[in-house]
Amino acid sequence: MTTIPVKKELLEELVDLKLKFLHDEIDKILTKWDYKNPEKFLLHAKNGTLEEAEPDAITLKQLLKDREELFKFKISWNDV
C-alpha cells in the first residue's frame, strides 16, 4: 500500500463525504422497506419475516460495517 501525506482537514472532508454516502445508502434501503432499525431489518430478512430482502440485507450489512470502521477511524485520529 502506498502512503502519501495529506492535510488533516482534507482527510476529514473525504471521510465525511464517504460517511454521507454511506448514510444516504443505508437510509435508502431502510426507507424502501419501511424500517427505522437496521438490526431489526437484517434479522427479519435473515429469519424470513421479510421476503425478497436478501440482496438489500447483504448490502446493508456491509454499509454498516464500513460506517462503523470510518467512525472508529475518525475517533482514532482525533486522539492524535
Added chain:
Amino acid sequence: MSHSTSYISKLKSSKLILEKELPRYIEKLFFEPKLTRIRIKFRDGIILYIQFNDFDEYAYSIIFSKIDLDRCRFDNYDDKWSVSSRPHHFHPRNKKAGFSSPMTGIPNHDIPVICNLILSMKLFSPDFRFENLKA
C-alpha cells in the same frame, strides 16, 4: 477462499470471469463496489446482480423482467430453508421457496457455474432444480 478475502476481491474475481465467459452476451457491465455488487445488463434484457459482503454472504440474482418474482436467486442469507446445501439455496423463477443450490460463495467456483446456467437457459424454467447437493 478464507474469511480474510474481502468482498471487493470477490467482486474483482467475478468481473474477470464474467467478462471472459460471457463476452458476446454482455451489453453493459457496471462494477459498483460501493454498493457491494456487479450489475450486468445482457443483450436480451436480462439483468444479473452479483453481490458479496465481508461476512461471507452472497446473492446472485437473475432478473428476467420487472414482474414480481420474475427472477431466480442463489444466496446464503435467509436461513429458513431445510435443504441439503444449507445455508446455500436457490430460489427458482416465480417461486418464493428455497431449494438446494450448487453455490458456495466462492467466485472461482460459482461464477463459471452461473455463466453456464445463463448460457444454457436452464434457469428460465420455473421447474428447474438441483438435486442431492451437500453444502
